[in-house]
Amino acid sequence: MELILEQVSISLGNAVLVQPFSLAIGAGETETLMGPSGSGKSSLLAFIAGDLPPPLRGQGRVRLGGRDLGPLLPETRRIGRLFQDDMLFPHLTVGENLLFGMARRARAERLSRMREALAAAGLEGFEARAPHTLSGGQRNRVALFRALLAGPEAILLDEPFASLDMDLRNSMRSFVFTHLKERRIPSLLVTHDLADAPAGGRVLTIDSGGLVAA
């Protein structure tokens, strides 16, 4: 599965925030995107996911596994997202959060997958807990597995480690990238910190001249 961006650009009125560029992210690869605040990094992720808010305007083609995502609604694109805040639904338990995006199957199978995910996240027995009773790192792991259990074909990461302290940040980073690589999911990471980029992945920067390799 490959995520391909073709001549993608973001503009606001007549001003072009992100110059047209193309990029291919292979299965299990993570590309890192850096740039100053307001350079259009998060807008680019929103365009790929299909929910770029007006008056911003995106152009170009986005393809995922051969599918043209342009005409698809955000919820049918199969693109998972992680943000700086975990965005767990506070009115649902940890287990209910994990079940939220899971495909409809027999209830026993769904519960079994949810518990497997909790075990993989090191959170066995946490399914009935409310999100606010978890630590920051635990919540981030739940958020990652919630996204993975929905069966995404790509994942967009919008500064997902920015609010974590240094120790937690390192462990969470390796946790996320290991799981994405194992599942061969292409991902695009937006960050301010070069240290967040996974080893071996490309690092690109956005500036007024467009997208360049760092």
Add this chain to the structure above:
Amino acid sequence: MKSSFPQAVGIGLVALLWVLPLAASLMAFTVAAFDLPAWSGLLHHPQLPKALLLSLWTGTAGLALAFAAAMLITMGIYGGARWQKLQVFTAAGLSIPHLAFAIGFGFLIMPSGFLGRLLAGGSEPPQWVTAQDPLGFALIACLALKETPFLIAMAWSVLAQGDVAPALRGQWRSARSLGHGAGSVWLRVLLPQILPRLQWPILLVWVYGTTVVDMALAIGPTQPPTLAVIVWTDLNHAAVDINGRGSAGAMLLTLMLAAIAALIFFGLPPAAKKMRDFMTAGPSRLRVPKTWAVFLTVAMIVIYGLVLVTLAAMSIAGQWPYPQFLPDTFRFAAWQNLYSNSGPAVLSLALALACSALALGLTVLWFEVVAARLDRALTIASVASLALPALAVASGQYRLFLDLNLTGTLSGLFLAHFTPVFAYVFIVLKGPYRAFDPRFRAVAHGLNAGALRFWLGVKAPLMKAALATAAAVGFSVSMVQFVPAQLIAAGRFSTLPMEAVTLASGGARALTAAYALTLAVLPALAFLLVQMLGRPRWSQAWS
């Protein structure tokens, strides 16, 4: 991104059900109010000058007292241990309708009321002139007591606003470190920042106070009454020329208020410039009047409590010789009467439920399908519709509905209630609904959830408190509608406020108290229900 078809449907429905009826009513009001013979009749009305002055006096004095009390209480309690508890007091105060409060307050201060029995004693009730005093002091007191919780709530919402609160607290600490006493920080740092945000609530209170009809009928002066009451009597008159004089009177009140508001609006900037010298005069050790704030709060809570107790006692009092503090006998005839004649209560309840449900549905539809940039226009229309005297809107509505054969019909009555309900629900819900974190939607889309599933499974549960509050506000607003209801019902229907006002002018005190208490209890129940249903079980996460 909002797609164009659903957006057109959302705008179309709001336009059809709210904007058009309102605009057409205002048009009808304007046409009817510019009738020369009607103006001539109005200007020759013998009570006009005194009534106009009384309206301005009672409304302005009520606002001045309410504002002073609200600021004093807010200053004294801001940041302290009682700050959060203040919310409970304001919510309770807000939930009691003006009319019910006025009737209860009138019973409380009348010579043979609790206050007379408590303070005057003797074997005969004192010769006090209380309710319906010629200078409107009872009405002023009632307005001040009733509007103070509203102004505190408005100040509270500014001071506790998520992004503003930490900044204000920081400025507070910073100014204190520069040698200013708490009172000085209030006057020089906080008040100048919150006052501009309170200008609309202040205007609403002032317009309401100067044009209120139901409270003035229950407790206001009578010889002459306020201009709003004269206009009201004219509007209800069968003769066409007298009716036209009522429309002209409503227009005179509206123009007078608009002119004064404009004078103040344009007069404020030069006055504010002079205040800069005061603000930069250097540190002062001025303290905040904490003791006064606590005293005022307690006094108001006691008065509110006494008003409710008075209503309850009056509704069941049988023989109650003066100066006994409690009645000799109790009778439940008033409540039996209310129960056997439950039509007005049922109609009020049905209208309130239907109006708040439709207003909530329509508002949610608007926020879901219409671009946020169009909110501004609807906000201005909503605030303007509430800032206009109810008499003006209602008299226009009456003219319009006469032409459309909607007067005296249930659908007309429904529309008359719906107009203010929608405006309130929209204003109350706008902030929380638009502030909903859009990343939840993005995450839900990433989890393959479509629009409906996202709304039902995530957004509605997270917005439960805001949705329930908006519904309760809509319900309460509908419950207390008197002016438009009475005009549009045209004698064919009766609602709780209509019954209560009619009874208040008669001698059936027990029945009046029973109706007023019912009118007070139903909105309070709605807010209580909101407290129970709307409290999120994940609240600790945000505490």
